[in-house]
Amino acid sequence: MRHSVVTRRLCPRGISHGYFQSFKSRTCPTSQLASRPGFGRTYAPHPILVFSRSASKVSYEQKAKELNQQGVDEALSDFDEAIAEQKDKQSRAPWHRQGADVPPVRRQRSAGAMTKGKLLTTPSRLLKLVVPLTTSDHNTDRKDVAPLALLVHPQQPLSYLERLIQSELPSITTEKGENRVPAVVFRAKEAKNDEIKPDKQTPEEQDKKPSLGDGSVQSYSGQGREGSGQDEGEFVKWSASTEIGDFIRDAARAKEFEIQIEGFTDAIKVGVPSFNDRTFYLRQKLRKTSRQISDMAVIKKECDEAAHKAGQRIAMSGCGLLIGYWYVVYRLTFETDYGWDTMEPVTYLVGLSGIIGGYMWFLYHNREVSYRSAMNLTISRRQSKLYEVKGFDLQKWEGLIEEGNAIRKEIKAVATEYDVEWNEREDEKDPAVTKALRDDRKASKDDDGQSKEEDDKDGDDGDKK
Numbered sequence: 225m226r227h228s229v230v231t232r233r234l235c236p237r238g239i240s241h242g243y244f245q246s247f248k249s250r251t252c253p254t255s256q257l258a259s260r261p262g263f264g265r266t267y268a269p270h271p272i273l274v275f276s277r278s279a280s281k282v283s284y285e286q287k288a289k290e291l292n293q294q295g296v297d298e299a300l301s302d303f304d305e306a307i308a309e310q311k312d313k314q315s316r317a318p319w320h321r322q323g324a325d326v327p328p329v330r331r332q333r334s335a336g337a338m339t340k341g342k343l344l345t346t347p348s349r350l351l352k353l354v355v356p357l358t359t360s361d362h363n364t365d366r367k368d369v370a371p372l373a374l375l376v377h378p379q380q381p382l383s384y385l386e387r388l389i390q391s392e393l394p395s396i397t398t399e400k401g402e403n404r405v406p407a408v409v410f411r412a413k414e415a416k417n418d419e420i421k422p423d424k425q426t427p428e429e430q431d432k433k434p435s436l437g438d439g440s441v442q443s444y445s446g447q448g449r450e451g452s453g454q455d456e457g458e459f460v461k462w463s464a465s466t467e468i469g470d471f472i473r474d475a476a477r478a479k480e481f482e483i484q485i486e487g488f489t490d491a492i493k494v495g496v497p498s499f500n501d502r503t504f505y506l507r508q509k510l511r512k513t514s515r516q517i518s519d520m521a522v523i524k525k526e527c528d529e530a531a532h533k534a535g536q537r538i539a540m541s542g543c544g545l546l547i548g549y550w551y552v553v554y555r556l557t558f559e560t561d562y563g564w565d566t567m568e569p570v571t572y573l574v575g576l577s578g579i580i581g582g583y584m585w586f587l588y589h590n591r592e593v594s595y596r597s598a599m600n601l602t603i604s605r606r607q608s609k610l611y612e613v614k615g616f617d618l619q620k621w622e623g624l625i626e627e628g629n630a631i632r633k634e635i636k637a638v639a640t641e642y643d644v645e646w647n648e649r650e651d652e653k654d655p656a657v658t659k660a661l662r663d664d665r666k667a668s669k670d671d672d673g674q675s676k677e678e679d680d681k682d683g684d685d686g687d688k689k
Contacts, residue, residue: 341371341483341494343472347505349634350375351468353385355483355492357392378469382410386464389483396487406486411459412471413478472496473641499642503635507651510631517624517661518654523616525656531606538602549574625664628652632661 344352356371374388386408395403459482462471475481475496482491557567591597611618632648639646652658 340480341492343494343497343501345497345502345505346375347509349506350377351472351497353494355389355494357492376468378467378472380468381465382462382468382471383464385468386410389485393485408486409484410462410464410471411482411484411491412462412475413481414458414460469641476642499639499644499646502638502642503646506631506635506638510628510635510651511653513624513628513631514652514654514657517621517628517657520616520621520624521654521656521660523614524611524621527607527610527614527616530610531603534606535599535603539599625660628657628661629665 341353341355344354346352353374353376354371355374372389372392374385376385376388389408390405393406396406397403471481476498478496480493480495483494484491553567553571556562557564586592586597589601591601608618610616635646635648649655649658652661
């Protein structure tokens with residue numbers, strides 16, 4: 225048994241047992257080995273072998289540490305270079321947002337993605353431009369890009385809108401290796417001819433040649449994106465100093481206008497708002513104000529009618545008093561012993577006292593000496609009492625009337641820009657509201673010295689349409 229154990233211990237792996245037997249026959253026998261002291265003990269590895277193994281292990285660990293440190297140094301170097309590049313871009317174009325130079329990630333195309341810009345209105349009377357900046361994306365299968373929304377005022381120039389768009393774009397590199405902000409150009413479609421013609425013409429109209437007297441003024445339809453048919457004409461570049469409102473008014477003849485960004489082949493199409501789009505919130509606000517005016521107009525009408533009836537009763541009472549005074553003077557003069565000699569000074573003094581008392585009354589109330597002034601004062605006092613009893617807020621009524629006329633004026637201004645006719649009755653709904661607004665316009669005068677005839681003409685626009 226010991227012999228077999230020694231054989232397994234001394235026979236290295238890979239050497240045949242027969243070879244080991246021949247080797248064992250040439251060496252000392254097993255019995256002699258067993259007789260030696262210390263045979264069968266387990267000895268520690270040789271110091272030289274242990275040192276070589278530990279040295280190779282240390283060398284591997286050192287190489288791993290050096291390789292790891294090399295990767296860390298490369299990452300820190302790349303990070304420092306990225307920070308330096310961003311600082312350089314911030315110094316050249318500080319308005320760039322963070323991450324503007326990062327290319328978009330390739331994603332699957334979305335069927336509901338936005339591919340065309342929109343120009344919308346807001347309740348604050350500003351214009352909201354929603355632009356899908358997909359022109360900077362070189363992936364042809366991706367269109368699901370978050371659009372950019374910008375708020376602009378119609379009186380601001382196109383250069384302001386240009387700066388807003390440029391602040392959201394990465395800089396481009398020129399042929400000389402210089403980085404700069406890309407240029408933004410706005411184009412609107414211009415009609416082929418100076419006059420607007422129908423799509424179909426009769427043979428006589430086709431044979432007719434235009435003359436110099438036909439005119440060269442272009443008309444505006446105000447339909448914008450709601451227009452039908454094909455838009456004819458070429459896109460014309462507009463100056464950056466043009467007001468946004470004027471640019472939109474001219475572009476309303478077509479369905480859209482273009483925003484061309486330098487460095488990209490495809491232009492961004494933006495739908496032009498129509499007159500209904502531009503005045504949507506204004507007309508909604510006018511309808512809301514009109515409903516409030518209509519509800520209060522019912523109460524006001526009842527109070528006004530009652531006050532006028534009270535004024536008429538007071539006037540009739542004064543007339544009855546004068547008739548009674550005439551009858552008393554007649555009876556005392558011709559049917560009593562007083563006679564004309566006595567009643568003449570009495571009537572004179574009574575009449576003079578009435579004139580003096582009435583004149584003092586007009587002076588006290590600071591009114592014009594006339595029947596209308598006295599009647600209006602009497603009616604207004606009666607109205608105030610009835611308003612208080614019915615719970616009618618006169619200040620709120622005046623504020624609503626003023627607000628309604630202000631909104632109406634803004635809508636009329638937009639209608640003038642688009643050269644369209646706006647029927648205010650469709651939005652005011654109630655003829656009583658139209659009458660109340662018109663009466664207020666007639667009663668008030670503009671601060672710029674507008675004449676009364678112009679006020680009447682402006683106030684009767686709703687009745688003529």
